[in-house]
Amino acid sequence: MIFVNGEAVEAAGEPTIRDLLVARGIDPETAGIAVAVDAEVARRGVWQTRTLRDGAHVEIVRAVQGG
Amino acid sequence: MTRATPLQIAGRSFASRLLLGTGGFTRMEALGDAIDASETELVTVAMRRIDAAAEGSLLDVITAKGVDVLPNTAGCFTARDAVLTAQLGREALHTDWVKLEVIGDERTLLPDAPELLVAAEQLVDDGFVVLPYTSDDPVLARRLEDVGCAAVMPLGSPIGSGQGIANPANLTLIVEAAGVPVILDAGVGTASDAALAMELGCDAVLCASAISRATDPVAMAHAIRHAVLAGVLAREAGRIPRRTHARASSPVEGMPEFAE
Numbered sequence: 001m002i003f004v005n006g007e008a009v010e011a012a013g014e015p016t017i018r019d020l021l022v023a024r025g026i027d028p029e030t031a032g033i034a035v036a037v038d039a040e041v042a043r044r045g046v047w048q049t050r051t052l053r054d055g056a057h058v059e060i061v062r063a064v065q066g067g
Numbered sequence: 068m069t070r071a072t073p074l075q076i077a078g079r080s081f082a083s084r085l086l087l088g089t090g091g092f093t094r095m096e097a098l099g100d101a102i103d104a105s106e107t108e109l110v111t112v113a114m115r116r117i118d119a120a121a122e123g124s125l126l127d128v129i130t131a132k133g134v135d136v137l138p139n140t141a142g143c144f145t146a147r148d149a150v151l152t153a154q155l156g157r158e159a160l161h162t163d164w165v166k167l168e169v170i171g172d173e174r175t176l177l178p179d180a181p182e183l184l185v186a187a188e189q190l191v192d193d194g195f196v197v198l199p200y201t202s203d204d205p206v207l208a209r210r211l212e213d214v215g216c217a218a219v220m221p222l223g224s225p226i227g228s229g230q231g232i233a234n235p236a237n238l239t240l241i242v243e244a245a246g247v248p249v250i251l252d253a254g255v256g257t258a259s260d261a262a263l264a265m266e267l268g269c270d271a272v273l274c275a276s277a278i279s280r281a282t283d284p285v286a287m288a289h290a291i292r293h294a295v296l297a298g299v300l301a302r303e304a305g306r307i308p309r310r311t312h313a314r315a316s317s318p319v320e321g322m323p324e325f326a327e
Contacts, residue, residue: 066113
């Protein structure tokens with residue numbers, strides 16, 4: 001189980017960050033998005049290789065309107 | 068038209084002294100038109116969980132208008148969350164500038180001073196250009212400058228309240244002491260509030276709700292742009308001192324004396 005944006009998600013094996021994005025319908029090439037894993041930024045350069053262990057907390061964010 | 072001197076923040080020069088918050092616009096077209104009308108060069112955005120269903124036109128609009136983006140840490144209540152949110156903003160938007168907000172109270176959205184100072188120091192150490200949203204406390208503003216913030220952004224009054232500048236005396240003290248730009252952030256309700264901020268010596272004004280939630284946001288963006296320019300020009304022109312009594316502007320000599 002991986003926690004993605006607060007939602008528990010079943011994951012087969014240990015997916016990479018990129019795998020997770022694709023599985024959720026998010027194009028990893030999308031500009032303006034960022035990922036944190038267990039409260040640390042995972043830079044775009046590691047998305048293809050960094051795997052997510054069971055119980056990982058992932059936050060995927062983007063820019064929205066705000067003051 | 069007479070132009071004010073450019074605004075300098077962390078070595079960058081801005082012709083516009085109006086920063087625009089993108090929050091509160093109900094239509095992207097209105098945001099784009101307000102960016103044009105405001106002539107702003109720097110707009111703020113927030114960082115939130117991605118929603119696959121949401122359309123992604125915000126950055127498209129900002130990019131199309133050729134303005135720079137300033138991510139904020141709105142909604143964060145701890146230094147830890149604010150630092151991480153700033154780092155996500157840097158990663159997502161390729162900028163090391165951040166409008167730092169650490170909120171201490173949900174009802175007033177006033178800053179949490181101790182957490183703000185901790186977050187500011189950590190972000191400066193991490194290489195950020197930190198623009199902190201702060202209370203109108205002159206001592207806190209000085210402390211933020213001391214830890215290396217590139218500007219200070221005192222509130223006029225609570226975010227979105229439209230109450231204007233509640234404490235002009237404190238704002239004046241902040242301006243007098245500051246060695247970095249002072250940007251009035253929060254509280255502007257209409258054009259005169261923005262003009263007053265500049266007349267008091269602020270270097271710039273940030274508006275979100277005052278423009279985005281006006282009946283006609285684009286018209287208000289025009290109005291506040293002119294107000295900011297009027298205010299800074301008036302400040303540079305040097306206002307007359309306030310006097311208790313009148314001082315005639317017509318000569319007192321040479322008055323005719325009329326026959327009884």
